[in-house]
Amino acid sequence: MGRQGQDVVALVAQQLEGWAQSLGFSQIGVADVDLRAAEQGLLDWLAAGFHGEMAYMQSHGLKRARPAELVPGTVRVVTARMDYLPRGAEEGWTEREWKRLAAPGQATVSIYARGRDYHKVLRQRLQALADRIAEVAGPFGHRVFTDSAPVLEAELATRSGIGWRGKHTLALSREGGSMFFLGEVYVDLPLPVTPPAEAHCGRCTACLDVCPTRAIIAPYRLDARRCISYLTIEHPGPIPEALRPLMGNRVYGCDDCQLVCPWNKYARRSPLPDFDEREPLGGASLLELWAWSEDEFLRRTEGSPIRRIGHVRWRRNLAVAMGNAIAAGDVAALALREALADVRDSSDALVREHIDWALTQQAP
Structure with missing residues (x-):
């Protein structure tokens, strides 16, 4: 690379963080593309079948750990963190969430899914970041990713200093916890890499201990087939009966x-x-x-990540939660039974199976 090219890269590196912050990102980093150290762990995880029915996790092979093969010409990965805790979240927001989980008749939707679909938000803003780079560097090879391709996001986040990989397998930051999304821009510019993050979990095992279905089978090892996020979102078929009582009122x-x-x-x-x-x-x-009818479900979830699971899976998840509320002796148990029974015969076969299970539940 000539002197002029080096000057351009240095100018981009100097302005990158400011551009990112102006677009709503909380932190920016740059990783190299040598992820060979992560390859064996990925292969072992896939070989154990921990990805469940997420075939896309396996279909790209080791391209997940080889950015330059996924996008030829890539020499760096720009990683970005975007916090998603709602603006209106009050102090003590975690206590509020625990109280909701302890109220069987209430529905609990994961915090990240209560707003707009993050895929759309991050993709647009990452592309805007790439456009800013192009204004300085001229046309350059790049590709934007937001949980949309075989990318080892947590690994790249660790290598670029965004955070470290927690024992629950999510990225963790000393400045922002884990309530954030990650996005990446694969680039063909030799930007200077940022220092990696050090781990700060210590001896803590709180995440392993609290998991309702014991999906975190060991530190840094998740069996997605037991994870409630996988079961309620990615899993297309019947939820294993043994896991249904452990799901409580978590519907997404x-x-x-x-x-x-x-x-x-x-x-x-x-x-x-x-x-x-x-x-x-x-x-x-x-x-x-x-x-909610299917039409109302589609209207209420327009622009939401929830929409992609469809009305049938949504009802499947609700039926499980309703059965758990009945088993917990919720004050609305009779109304829940009646609501389930009223639509049992007209429901899709998948939903009907879960309705039948819910109707067999009894309070102690």
């Missing part, structure tokens, strides 16, 4: 391992309105959500 995703993490006392509110809670996702009852 699960935040337990994040709620219990001591580092999330530093979780930051998002500066963007995109992640504000949409009504009624932060405070609905199971009966209220069960009453």
Whole structure:
């Protein structure tokens, strides 16, 4: 690279953080593309079948750990962190979430999914970041990723200093906990890399201990087939009966391992309105959500990540939660039974199976 090219790269590196902050990102980093040290762990995880029915995790082979093969010409990966805790989250927000989880008749939706679909928010802003780079560097090879391709996000986040990989396998930051999204821009510019992050979990095992389904089978090792986020979002078929009682009132995703993490006392509110809670996702009852027709489900979830699971899986998840509320002796148990029975015969076969299970539940 000539002197002029070096000067351009240095100028981009100097302005990168400022551009990122102006676009709503909390932190920016740059990683190299040598991820060979992560390859064996990925292969072992896939060989154990821990990815469940997420075939896309396996279909790209080791391209997940080889950015230059996934996008030829890539020499660096720009990583970005975007906080998603809603602007209106009050002090003691974790206590509020625990109280909701302890109220069987209420529905719990993962915090990140109560606002706008993060894929859209990050993709647009990462592309805007790439456009800023191009204004200085001229046309350059790049590709934007937001949980949309075989990318080892947590590994890249660790290598670029965004955070370290927590024992729950999520990225953790000393300044922002884990309540953030990650995005990447693969670039063909030899930007200077940022120092990697050091781990600060110590002896803490809170995330392993709290997991309702014991999906975190060991530090840094997750069996997705047991994870409530996987079961309620990625898993297309019947939820294993043994796991249904452990799901409680979680109808989309699960935040337990994040709620219990001591580092999330530093979780930051998002500066963007995109992640504000949409009504009624932060405070609905199971009966209220069960009453949604498919048309209402589509209307209520427009622009939301929830929409992609479809109405059938949504009802499947609700039926499990309603069965758990009945088993817990919730005050609305009779109304829950009636609501389930009323639509049992007209429901999709997958939903009907879970309704039948829910109707067999009895309070102790």
